[in-house]
Amino acid sequence: MKAVIFDLDGTLIDSAPDLHIAANLVLKDEGLPAISLEQTRGFIGRGAGVLVSRMMTAVGLADDPAEHARLLAKFMTHYEGEPRNTVVYPGVMDALARLQAMGCTMGLCTNKPEAPTRIALKHFGLDRYMGAVASGDTLPQHKPDPAPLRHVMRDMGAGAALYVGDSEVDAETSRAARMPFALYTEGYRKTAPGDLPHDYAFDHWDKLPGLVQRHFAEILA
Structure with a gap:
């Protein structure tokens, strides 16, 4: 998978x-x-x-x-309510559609509370791609504790996964979960990309499907 x-x-x-x-x-x-x-x-x-x-x-x-x-x-x-000023990053929807066409199973792990998470996912049509979701109040633990990320993996029935995030918290979470990490460099990080532990980095979402394809081609070979 x-x-x-x-x-x-x-x-x-x-x-x-x-x-x-x-x-x-x-x-x-x-x-x-x-x-x-x-x-x-x-x-x-x-x-x-x-x-x-x-x-x-x-x-x-x-x-x-x-x-x-x-x-x-x-x-x-x-x-709480409809996200009036929030936007999806350029290329996200196309990238998710391409990943789905590649046979990828997708999930979400966020520290945002469940109510605004569900509202945002539905509002932007992201919910149709996410087979499992862990929000900030799903478990007692929060990222960078690896428990929410592992919870999503179990719900997806995944033995291994690639985690995609933008911040120091995400880098720390992936390392704690011993999961490969792809860093989106245009998010909210405060640390230079070279100083954050990551396996991959990308600055636009149109680059992610190719990165994912290469990653799984290597580990599934």
């Missing part, structure tokens, strides 16, 4: 604009200064809870659990 598992934010979709808007709506409600889009991009990758923690730190709020829970609930209220 040729199995490919994807990250979501910063890999398949650029969701930073909607996350940025939701964060600043919370801050405006609280009478606090706004954060920039670039700050928001840097906060993405470890789930909504961590994003809100980083948002709080950025505006000088103390790390108080009760306050964090309150602001996280407000953030999710603003964020």
